[in-house]
Amino acid sequence: MAMNTPYPPENPDDEELELLACGRDLATVWEHAGRPDTDPHTATCPSCRQAVADLEHLRAAVLPPAAPPADIDTTAVVRRVMDAVRLELRPGRTLPLGEADEDSWIYESVAARTLRTAAEQVPGVLAGSCRITPPGSRTHPTRGPSTVHLGVTVAYGQDLPDTIRAVRESLVRAARQHLGLALGDLDVTVTDLHEPPSQPRETRP
Amino acid sequence: MNARWGPDDDEETAVAGDLLLVVRAAEGDEEAFEVLVHRHAPAMLQLAERLMGSRAEAEDAVQDAFLSAWRSLPEYRGEAAFGTWLYRIVTNRCLNLLRARRPATDLDAVAEPAAPEHQSSPVRAAESHAAVRDLVQAMGNLSAEQKVCWVLREIEGQPYETIAQAVGIRPEAVRARVFRARRMLTEAMVAWR
Numbered sequence: 001m002a003m004n005t006p007y008p009p010e011n012p013d014d015e016e017l018e019l020l021a022c023g024r025d026l027a028t029v030w031e032h033a034g035r036p037d038t039d040p041h042t043a044t045c046p047s048c049r050q051a052v053a054d055l056e057h058l059r060a061a062v063l064p065p066a067a068p069p070a071d072i073d074t075t076a077v078v079r080r081v082m083d084a085v086r087l088e089l090r091p092g093r094t095l096p097l098g099e100a101d102e103d104s105w106i107y108e109s110v111a112a113r114t115l116r117t118a119a120e121q122v123p124g125v126l127a128g129s130c131r132i133t134p135p136g137s138r139t140h141p142t143r144g145p146s147t148v149h150l151g152v153t154v155a156y157g158q159d160l161p162d163t164i165r166a167v168r169e170s171l172v173r174a175a176r177q178h179l180g181l182a183l184g185d186l187d188v189t190v191t192d193l194h195e196p197p198s199q200p201r202e203t204r205p
Numbered sequence: 206m207n208a209r210w211g212p213d214d215d216e217e218t219a220v221a222g223d224l225l226l227v228v229r230a231a232e233g234d235e236e237a238f239e240v241l242v243h244r245h246a247p248a249m250l251q252l253a254e255r256l257m258g259s260r261a262e263a264e265d266a267v268q269d270a271f272l273s274a275w276r277s278l279p280e281y282r283g284e285a286a287f288g289t290w291l292y293r294i295v296t297n298r299c300l301n302l303l304r305a306r307r308p309a310t311d312l313d314a315v316a317e318p319a320a321p322e323h324q325s326s327p328v329r330a331a332e333s334h335a336a337v338r339d340l341v342q343a344m345g346n347l348s349a350e351q352k353v354c355w356v357l358r359e360i361e362g363q364p365y366e367t368i369a370q371a372v373g374i375r376p377e378a379v380r381a382r383v384f385r386a387r388r389m390l391t392e393a394m395v396a397w398r
Contacts, residue, residue: 018388026384026388027380027384030384030387051391053398054391054394054395054398055387055391057391057394057397057398058340058387058390058391058394059359061336061337061340061394062340062359062360062390063359063360071247072246072247072250072251074243074246074247074250076264077242077246077250077264077267077268077271078239078242078243078246080264080268081242081246081267081268081271081272081275082235082238082239082242084268084272085235085238085239085271085272085275086235088272088275088276090233092232092233107233108232108233109232109233109234112232112233112234113234113236116229116234126225127225127229128224128225128228128229129228129229129232130229130232131232151228153225192224192225
């Protein structure tokens with residue numbers, strides 16, 4: 001808040017200069033109103049005091065009662081936003097599924113959802129970015145094992161090698177059982193450690 | 206999913222929690238985006254209602270802003286926190302709606318009184334009816350930029366630099382607009398001292 005910042009350069013815009021009867025500039029008087037280091041002149045000058053009182057009257061008239069945002073009912077807005085989002089076609093990359101003679105494809109975002117869910121089956125794991133790249137070029141993907149890059153965050157204090165191993169196993173299983181997607185390179189990156197969400201806090205003596 | 210991304214204890218946790226969700230939403234994860242919408246909708250609705258002066262218009266603005274955010278997410282590089290980024294999008298959406306609502310008029314020109322459904326909301330009932338009417342009318346006479354700068358400064362309590370970034374003008378220009386708005390509004394209240 002400006003209350004704590006040093007005084008800004010005064011009157012950057014000469015057009016806005018408006019002088020009170022005492023010769024002080026109104027914009028500056030208002031900017032300084034309410035600060036602990038207010039110009040001593042303002043405290044006694046009738047023109048300055050009236051100007052400050054006018055601003056305070058305005059503020060008192062418009063300042064909203066302190067309604068916490070949490071009390072606002074957002075149900076309708078959230079529903080409308082998500083309805084619109086789900087109707088939007090956001091065609092992503094398609095991945096080939098199955099054998100070489102098949103013609104089945106899946107959107108990367110859909111396959112990624114399955115893989116993220118699989119990763120999060122492992123306790124203490126939250127999945128972030130999940131990119132699945134089929135062999136071939138970006139414009140002409142070919143059939144074959146896809147490369148997966150998955151970012152995860154892991155709860156503090158967990159054994160990372162064990163956790164990553166469990167994530168990889170879960171991914172391979174889900175790719176095979178739920179998608180029929182052959183996985184090649186599987187790159188799991190721990191991007192952060194997070195606080196275990198559901199653990200009860202330590203009680204202090 | 207919502208349960209595991211439950212309410213956050215503090216701001217830092219909230220920002221960290223946003224990070225993962227934003228990455229996922231950018232890759233097309235609608236559920237992750239829904240959690241973000243849930244999380245940020247209250248503050249955005251409050252902001253928009255203060256800017257637009259009506260709940261219905263605020264909801265439209267926020268809905269448009271979230272959709273625009275969804276479309277722009279793949280390009281979002283995280284220079285600002287997601288909440289800050291959204292704040293700018295909502296501010297811009299409201300600014301455009303305010304501009305469209307009343308074509309820019311010469312400040313000296315006599316503007317028509319705001320229609321009742323456009324009444325700028327944050328006027329307390331403590332004032333007399335006549336004072337409220339005058340104040341609401343004066344608010345209706347502010348330009349879109351003046352209104353937005355003034356609300357962000359006086360009601361949202363934002364620093365000039367933040368407003369400048371949100372509105373896309375220089376901090377000096379924000380100061381000038383806030384001053385003009387204060388001038389016009391206090392003038393309207395003079396009779397009710």
